[in-house]
Every structure is written in structure tokens, then in C-alpha cells.
Amino acid sequence: MWRRLQTKDILVKYGIGIDDVCPLCQLTTETVEHLFFRCPYSHMCFRALCKKIDHSITVSSLSEFSSWISKPVRGRTRSQVLQCCFVNLIYHIWPQCNSTIWKKVIMLLDKLVDVVRSQCYWRIVGVLPSKTSQRDRDWISTILN
Ligand SMILES: [Zn+2]
Numbered sequence: 001m002w003r004r005l006q007t008k009d010i011l012v013k014y015g016i017g018i019d020d021v022c023p024l025c026q027l028t029t030e031t032v033e034h035l036f037f038r039c040p041y042s043h044m045c046f047r048a049l050c051k052k053i054d055h056s057i058t059v060s061s062l063s064e065f066s067s068w069i070s071k072p073v074r075g076r077t078r079s080q081v082l083q084c085c086f087v088n089l090i091y092h093i094w095p096q097c098n099s100t101i102w103k104k105v106i107m108l109l110d111k112l113v114d115v116v117r118s119q120c121y122w123r124i125v126g127v128l129p130s131k132t133s134q135r136d137r138d139w140i141s142t143i144l145n
Pocket residue numbers: 022023024025026027028034035038039040041
């Protein structure tokens with residue numbers, strides 16, 4: 001799926017588009033790796049989310065992210081919650097590119113992180129198994145609500 005994203009580097013190869021510069025930072029070529037893992041905007045988003053959910057993740061490439069997401073941390077429920085948060089963050093970074101290009105606006109980091117947390121919270125509480133411990137429920141509420 002990652003390789004199907006029509007990032008600017010790919011569009012330029014197809015002869016579409018006039019430049020390949022990342023619209024979020026204007027510093028370098030927009031590639032999947034740059035956009036989601038190396039762009040200063042994305043990096044700040046990851047840091048802001050980490051701070052809000054009290055979890056640290058350091059990934060600088062798609063392969064590192066894929067490796068991280070496949071390793072459980074702190075139990076199954078908590079792993080899935082953290083995975084949901086970071087995948088949702090990436091999902092929200094992509095539209096920021098289009099918004100920057102077409103609307104000339106970009107969502108503030110705190111707003112973006114709050115949207116990610118809120119969406120994750122409502123999605124997760126809607127599918128939480130009844131056997132989920134109260135401790136994990138409290139943890140989910142603490143980091144996402
Ligand atoms: Zn960038």
C-alpha cells in the first residue's frame with residue numbers, strides 16, 4: 001500500500017506536477033519515507049503524540065515502523081492501542097500535504113494530535129472486548145481522553 005501513495009517523487013517520474021518538494025517543510029523531495037518519517041512536521045507530530053500518550057517511539061523509515069508495529073509492547077491491548085495511535089497519526093499526516101497545497105493551511109500539531117487521540121479513543125472503546133481489564137480501560141481513558 002505504501003508504494004501506491006502518489007507522493008510527489010512518483011508524480012514527477014510520471015511527468016505529473018512541476019516540483020517534487022515536500023509541501024509540509026519545503027526542504028527536500030516528497031517521498032513516502034520523507035513524508036511520514038523524516039519530515040520535520042511529521043517528526044514533530046510523532047513527538048507531540050508520544051508526549052500526549054506517554055510512549056516513546058523512534059522510527060525514521062518505513063521498515064523501522066513496520067518492525068515496531070509488529071512487536072508487542074506492554075501486553076496485547078496496549079500494543080493495539082499504541083499501534084492504532086501511530087497508524088492513525090500517519091493517516092492524518094497525508095491529508096495535511098493536500099491541505100497545504102490546495103488550501104494553504106496546515107493543522108496545528110496539538111490539534112492534529114487531539115484529533116488522532118479522539119478518533120482512536122472512540123474507535124477503540126467501540127470494539128473493546130468485555131474481558132478488558134479495568135486497569136487497561138483506565139489507561140486508555142488517561143492517554144486518549
Ligand atoms: Zn517535509
